Amino acid sequence: MKIVFGVLLMFSWMSGVSAAPEAGDAAPDFSLVDQDGQVHRLQDYAGRWLVLYFYPKNDTPGCTTEACEFRDDIYQFRKMHVALLGVSLDDSASHRAFADKYSLPFPLLSDTGGEVAQAYGSLLNLGILKFAKRHSFIIGPDGRLAKVYRDVEPKTHSDEIVADLRRLMEQTSD
Helix, strand or coil, X not given: CHHHHHHHHHHHHHHCCCCCCCCCXXXXXXXXXXXXXXXXXXXXXXXXXXXXXXXXXXXXXXHHHHHHHHHHXXXXXXXCCCEEEEEECCCHHHHHXXXXXXXXXXXXXXXXXXXXXXXXXXXXXXXXXXXXXXXXXXXXXXXXXXXXXXXXXXXXXXXXXXXXXXXXXXXXXX
């Protein structure tokens, strides 16, 4: 029985595997609704820096820590004119409750089918269970991935992104 379960698990995982985009690649397009019902598209952010962060589940310990760190650093993002978007497979109502509970001042996008997470190589598909992996992407004003994070520490990730954004912006202004 363990072998059958293992084979099924491996098959389910493999069916959710896609080529993960890397720094320098064009950012995969998206069109997703936030906690307020507003649609956000990649093209809406053309010409400016964007941080797109994927996370597994609203109101879980690591996801709450990460979201609150971004919340606490929101003025740094705004000062740099950087847009910040969170993405999970939770629905808009769940995002609204999560954003309200923790006073999150940025959009949380609902990718209930996981298509956008899959396009970014950030979907874990175990067949009956799907969720976004904790990955983040800095998208440059040109629509290309400037930095990809596949190993994220929720407590320090926001600081890491702010520091990397400063470096990236400095490099592009030279």
